[in-house]
Amino acid sequence: MMRERNVLLAYALLLPAVIVMILAGVIPMVFVVFYSLHDTFGGNIFIWVGPTWFQEIVVDPEFHAALARSLGFSALALAIEIPLGVFIALRLPVKGAMSSVYVVIFAIPLLTPYIVVGHLWKALTLPGAGLLYETLAALGVTLDINNSAVAWLVIAAMDCWHWTGLVILLCFAGLRSIPEQYYWAARIDGASAWSIFRYIQLPQLRNVLLVALLLRFVDSFIIYTEPYTITLGGPGVSTTFLSHELVLKALIEFNLGEGSAMSIVYFLIVLCMSLAFFRLTVPKSSGARRHVLG
16 A cells, blocks of 8 residues: 555656646647648648658758758767867866866856857957957957858857866766776776776766767757857858758748658657667666676
């Protein structure tokens, strides 16, 4: 009887979270699926079109170009932030007062709202007034945000400033969880710093790095506010990512059908990538669990 009451209490405590998830996630997704299968001309008049919008997306060059830009930006962000985060985490003091100070410093950008980050970096790159613009100008470098390559570099630098701290903190926590005995054994064997990193630290950071990769991929892939604030998707469409293209279709052109179909494809891409990272993370821990239980 006591166990049944505990189970009922657990479900009761879980119920508010389930209700919030249904209201915030399930119901909006049902409407998105409905819109993706219909066409509308206003006045709540919907015409069934089936998979027509999905077929148009498959052959839409603008969608393919925006998807390629989003994937390219995610690849660029991961290529910079993951190695940089690991490099900095390895050089942070594990103990002492400075350890806490560094944690706070690297956490500050993570607490900054997206819109604030966008306006901050836009102000930094303003010609004649921005600190970054004037610093580079003093070095003889002109920061022309209307150049596609420069725009990408600025957005990448902004994203690194905003999110590299997450990788640093995750890796720092992972490094602190490594038993000290591993390092003692390595020193006795005369292992070099590279050998310690390759055979002790990197294997122990495997799951931490997978989590960091997943979080940074998802966030960089759906990025919208910061690049739109800085470049408005320009110059041309060079920084118009898939999130921008989706907003243009659904809200600017008011093409709810195609925009909804695009958002579903967007969701499926993120879901598949998340499942792939999950499959890479879970088997090892579940195998270890079976080994322990056996």
